[in-house]
């Protein structure tokens with residue numbers, strides 16, 4: 546029997562628990578012995594590695610976050626700690642790793658593979674959807690649904706109280722969450738790092754809309770834009786003449802009951818990752834694109850910054 550381990554690294558996402566469940570079930574079905582590494586690369590170094598069974602994954606498919614924890618690890622950046630991680634894996638006879646994480650995690654994993662020969666398959670997992678070479682990363686759909694529910698709720702109070710709301714989404718330097726939320730929630734303004742903007746250009750139109758009866762505004766802004774959300778709110782007050790409030794959605798976007806789409810994608814990502822390793826793919830990331838699932842090298846995934854989908858971006862210019 547071959548031993549195979551899974552770990553979560555970087556920001557946790559909803560969808561990791563369904564992935565863990567299918568990992569255990571699928572690897573057992575394939576006559577492999579599954580292991581959990583707790584707390585990301587930190588757990589590899591500290592030997593928090595345990596054999597997993599069906600019991601460990603019962604009742605977790607509906608839970609956000611990850612049962613085995615996730616972490617960012619400064620120590621894994623240093624070879625002396627990666628050597629300890631390799632010793633821990635050798636002691637347990639583990640030769641294959643599945644890692645749910647982002648491009649930083651994959652970069653670390655690739656270095657580890659080159660030093661130790663531990664085979665791996667990366668599964669893109671980040672709410673930001675900013676990993677190059679994959680159209681979809683696990684967790685994005687649940688985050689978008691949480692944002693949708695939040696915006697719908699804020700709309701109730703905004704419309705009742707005649708206010709402008711500036712709603713800030715996560716995403717680091719990527720405006721995907723904000724842009725998709727804008728297009729699907731009917732907000733009046735969307736500001737993202739990928740598109741230059743000048744607030745002045747909206748002033749005449751917004752004032753005209755108020756004259757024509759508009760009672761409230763919803764603006765969705767990504768955390769990576771050049772201004773603080775409070776400055777956008779000030780602009781609504783000073784230049785548009787409407788009382789305003791800021792709502793920073795924050796870490797609620799990283800939690801919550803995984804959507805059907807994320808549960809299904811977790812199932813598919815895990816199946817492809819395990820199949821790929823068994824078929825002899827030693828160092829790859831399983832990506833999802835318009836043409837389906839495909840394996841990519843670390844170089845392809847990490848060498849470029851992902852560009853925002855051009856079609857989605859073009860919709861920002863349309864009324």
Ligand SMILES: Nc1ncnc2c1ncn2[C@@H]1O[C@H](COP(=O)(O)OP(=O)(O)O)[C@@H](O)[C@H]1O
Nearest residue numbers: 555556617618621622646647648649650652653
């Ligand atoms: N060049 C590297 N060498 C070794 N480990 C790395 C390297 N880059 C990232 N890592 C590991 O991957 C972890 C997660 O990376 P990070 O960039 O924070 O998140 P993400 O995987 O979401 O992009 C880091 O905390 C570190 O342990």
Ligand SMILES: O=P(O)(O)OC[C@H]1O[C@](O)(COP(=O)(O)O)[C@@H](O)[C@@H]1O
Nearest residue numbers: 555556647670671672673715716717
């Ligand atoms: O949880 P932290 O450390 O405050 O980090 C917040 C950041 O993590 C994210 O939620 C997800 O980022 P990663 O998936 O790349 O780790 C970003 O959207 C956000 O900027």
